Amino acid sequence: MKSKVVLNFSPEAANTPITNNLITKHHLLVNILRAEIDEIGGKMVLELQGKADDIRKGLDYLKSNGVGVRPIKEGVRRDDDVCTHCGICISICPTKALSFDAKTGKVIFTEEKCVACGVCIDACPPRAMEILI
Amino acid sequence: MMTAEEFKQYVRSNGTKKAAKDVDIVTTGTFGAMCSSGVYFNFGHADPPIKMQKVWLDGIQAYGGLAAVDAYLGATELDDTNNMLHGGAHVIEDLVRGKAVRLRATAYGTDCYPRKEIDTYISLKTVNQAVLLNLRNSYQNYACATNGSSKTLYTYMGKLLPDFGNATYCSAGEVSPLLNDPYFRTIGVGTRIFLGGGQGFVIWEGTQFNPGVPRTEGGVPKRPAGSIAVIGDLKQMTSEFIRGLTFTKYGSSLGVGIGVPIPILDEELAKNCAVTNDQIVTAVYDYSQASRSRTVIREISYAELRSGEAAIKGKQVATSSLSSLYKARQIAEVLKNSIVKGEFSIEKPVQTFSMDRALRTLDVRTEKEAMQ
Numbered sequence: 136m137k138s139k140v141v142l143n144f145s146p147e148a149a150n151t152p153i154t155n156n157l158i159t160k161h162h163l164l165v166n167i168l169r170a171e172i173d174e175i176g177g178k179m180v181l182e183l184q185g186k187a188d189d190i191r192k193g194l195d196y197l198k199s200n201g202v203g204v205r206p207i208k209e210g211v212r213r214d215d216d217v218c219t220h221c222g223i224c225i226s227i228c229p230t231k232a233l234s235f236d237a238k239t240g241k242v243i244f245t246e247e248k249c250v251a252c253g254v255c256i257d258a259c260p261p262r263a264m265e266i267l268i
Numbered sequence: 269m270m271t272a273e274e275f276k277q278y279v280r281s282n283g284t285k286k287a288a289k290d291v292d293i294v295t296t297g298t299f300g301a302m303c304s305s306g307v308y309f310n311f312g313h314a315d316p317p318i319k320m321q322k323v324w325l326d327g328i329q330a331y332g333g334l335a336a337v338d339a340y341l342g343a344t345e346l347d348d349t350n351n352m353l354h355g356g357a358h359v360i361e362d363l364v365r366g367k368a369v370r371l372r373a374t375a376y377g378t379d380c381y382p383r384k385e386i387d388t389y390i391s392l393k394t395v396n397q398a399v400l401l402n403l404r405n406s407y408q409n410y411a412c413a414t415n416g417s418s419k420t421l422y423t424y425m426g427k428l429l430p431d432f433g434n435a436t437y438c439s440a441g442e443v444s445p446l447l448n449d450p451y452f453r454t455i456g457v458g459t460r461i462f463l464g465g466g467q468g469f470v471i472w473e474g475t476q477f478n479p480g481v482p483r484t485e486g487g488v489p490k491r492p493a494g495s496i497a498v499i500g501d502l503k504q505m506t507s508e509f510i511r512g513l514t515f516t517k518y519g520s521s522l523g524v525g526i527g528v529p530i531p532i533l534d535e536e537l538a539k540n541c542a543v544t545n546d547q548i549v550t551a552v553y554d555y556s557q558a559s560r561s562r563t564v565i566r567e568i569s570y571a572e573l574r575s576g577e578a579a580i581k582g583k584q585v586a587t588s589s590l591s592s593l594y595k596a597r598q599i600a601e602v603l604k605n606s607i608v609k610g611e612f613s614i615e616k617p618v619q620t621f622s623m624d625r626a627l628r629t630l631d632v633r634t635e636k637e638a639m640q
Contacts, residue, residue, distance in 0.1 A: 219299065219511060219523060219592045223426045225576070226434035226588035235576060240594035258427040260301060260513035260590070261523065262353070 138190050139168070139210060139251070141268050142179045143203035149177050151200055157183065161193035168210065168250045169268065180210065180251060180268050210251025210268050213244045217263035224255040224264065269608055271600040272296045272443045272541065279542040288538035293607060293614060294530045296445040297462070297599030300438055300591035301513050301521040303424065304404035304475060306342040307360050307502055310396040311371060313337055314388075319381035320373035325390075326359045332373065336381055340401070343522035355520025358512030360400075363392050364464075365507045398502040400464060400510075404474035406526045408446035408494040409550055412437040412568055412587070414580055417556035422517035426590055428555055432580050435552060435587045440596035441545045441570035445528035446494050448541045450487045452479075454530050456617025461498060462527030462603045465509040467612065468500025470528075478627040487540065490549050490567065494621070498526065509595070525595055527603040529614055545570035552580060560629065 144153070149172055157163045164184040171178050183190050197204050220242045224233045232248035233255065235241075255264045270278060275294045279287045311320075313336070323332040323339040330341040345356035359369055368391040377384045392398055414435040415421045415428035422428075426436045441447065449455050459470040474495025481491040502510075509525030532538050548570045553562040565580060572578050578587045606612040 220594035221300070221590050221592040222588045223436060223590050224588070226436060226586035227427055227429055235574075235588070237574075240592075240597050242594075254427075257516040260426075260515060260521070261511050262514060 136184070136187050136190065138183045139207045140181055140183065140194065141205045141207055142181065142197060143176065143205075144179070145176045145201060146174065148201050153197060153200065153202060154179075154181070156196065157181075157193045161185070161189050161196060163189055163193050166250065168252065180207075182250065207268055209246055209249075210266065211246075211249050211253070211255065212265050212267055214263045214265065217261050218242065218259075219261050219263075221260065223260065224258055227254050227258050229254065269293050269604055270295070271597070271604050272448055273597065273600070275541055276442060276544055279538065284535050284538040284542055287542070288532055288535040291532050291538070294448065294532060294541045295527060295600045295603040295607065296443055296448050296530060297525070297527040297596040297603065298406055298440040298444045298591060299509065299523060299525040299595035299599065300440075301424070301515070302402060302405045302524040303344050303521045305400065305402040305522040305524055306340055306356065307363075308338060308340045308397070308399050308401055309390075311337045311339070311390060312394070312396050314383055314386050316383045317381045318373060318375050318383035318386055319378055320386075321375045322373065324370075324372045325356075326354070326362070326369045328354070328356050328359050330356075344519050346519060352514050352516070352519050355512065355514075357520045357522035360502070360522060361507055361510055361512040363398065364502065364505050364510045367391065392503050400468065400498075400500050400502050400505065402498050402524065404476060404495045405498050405524060406445055406474075406496050406528075407439070407492050408444075408450070409489050409548070410438045410492050412550050412552040412573060412578075413555045414552055414565070414585060415556050416554040416581070421555055422515065423555050424515050424518050424521070425555065426515065432583050432585050435573075435578055435580060435585050436590055437550065437570075437573050437587065438590040439550070439570065440591050440593055441548055441574065442543060443593065443596045443600060444591075445526060445530075446496070447488055447543065447548055449528075449530050449537065450483070450489060450540055451623065452494060452621045453537060454533065454617070455496065455528060456620040458615050458618040459528065460613060460615045461500075461529075462525070462599055462606075462612075463498055463500035463505070464502075464525055465506035466500050466504025468498050469615075470496045470617070471499050472497040473621045473625070476627060477621065477625050479621075479623045479625060480627075484547060484549060486543055486547055488543055488548050491551055509599070525599050527599040529603060529607060529612070531614055545574055552578070
């Protein structure tokens with residue numbers, strides 16, 4: 136299974152190789168979607184892939200190391216009332232989460248494919264895309 | 269009565285001769301960013317009256333160099349901070365949505381207009397006129413933009429990723445009004461059109477009207493060519509077809525929906541309206557080339573652009589549109605239905621456009637050179 140989480144950590148935790156431990160000790164595939172770090176700590180958005188049990192244990196490991204863990208169901212949201220279905224977002228989306236449905240002429244947003252990179256946010260002329268993390 | 273897409277299908281099965289006989293009108297549509305748009309207002313007179321010299325609507329300056337309480341708000345106008353998320357276009361959308369906007373005006377005061385300032389609210393319910401008046405809309409074909417440089421470009425064609433990372437285009441292609449009547453045989457001054465959800469008219473050729481560009485065998489311009497200047501009552505319009513848009517690091521623009529009915533006068537026009545995306549081509553340009561005459565990288569059909577990928581400089585590049593095909597189709601459908609219901613009448617142009625126009629450029633000239 137796959138799970139997206141937002142991690143908040145203190146500067147101390149930033150010195151622990153937490154992603155490496157998730158990979159080696161908890162057998163998870165880790166995809167880093169966003170990472171920011173400064174003097175007051177850091178934030179990271181990860182997509183974890185592995186057995187449900189391993190993911191649970193991995194998250195417990197993070198919590199025991201003082202890392203704030205918040206699971207997210209969605210990283211980017213589209214406001215369907217605002218979207219004009221122009222499609223400008225399609226060619227800049229690196230994961231093809233935005234695609235064109237030739238039959239309806241609409242732009243389809245497939246959330247499962249979205250890695251919340253945020254490249255679509257300021258590319259959308261009517262500003263229909265919002266990043267939640 | 270058919271939409272452009274239905275008509276093309278009909279021609280495929282029945283040929284142009286039969287189509288010309290069986291079909292009276294083909295409806296077309298487009299929805300895209302149209303920067304050369306704006307609204308003129310008459311606010312009504314204040315008491316004591318004011319001859320407005322400087323006018324702001326929700327902080328966006330409108331041109332007030334007209335009669336006392338007339339002003340024109342342009343879609344791309346920004347406030348002093350250049351906040352692109354809220355330009356003239358967004359104020360126009362707010363008004364269309366029924367919102368009240370703050371009107372501020374200052375004046376030097378005259379004997380007949382003694383008041384020197386006013387700060388109030390207006391809405392479409394309070395003003396005498398609010399009229400959408402657009403100088404260049406519904407371009408007949410447009411360029412395809414890509415970026416060969418090593419940094420992201422923010423343009424009116426959207427975000428262009430480095431190293432030919434993507435390519436964008438802006439035409440509804442085979443559904444687009446002016447591509448279905450390439451020589452403006454039925455579209456001219458006085459043509460009634462669908463405009464922003466209401467009814468409007470073509471009032472003149474659009475600015476930069478340039479019909480002399482290279483054309484395909486079928487007569488379709490291969491470069492940006494004609495366009496139309498249009499007018500319509502903003503009070504009739506809806507936010508579905510009038511939208512404030514933001515192009516990051518470029519500015520604001522107005523998303524406008526336009527639909528034009530094309531009467532099938534003869535088989536020639538049926539042939540024109542039968543045109544499909546594989547027969548409409550445009551040129552791909554590298555927008556990192558900072559020149560008014562960029563080099564054409566290649567010509568490309570809208571069929572290829574619509575496929576989502578195009579071969580540019582030996583690379584398969586993701587393509588996408590700035591023009592909403594979904595809304596273009598919706599407009600063609602709405603227009604068809606309102607003609608069928610008798611709510612929309614077809615007008616013969618009172619004057620057609622001259623096809624003899626050349627595009628002039630702006631160069632730094634002396635006074636004498638400018639008069640030659």
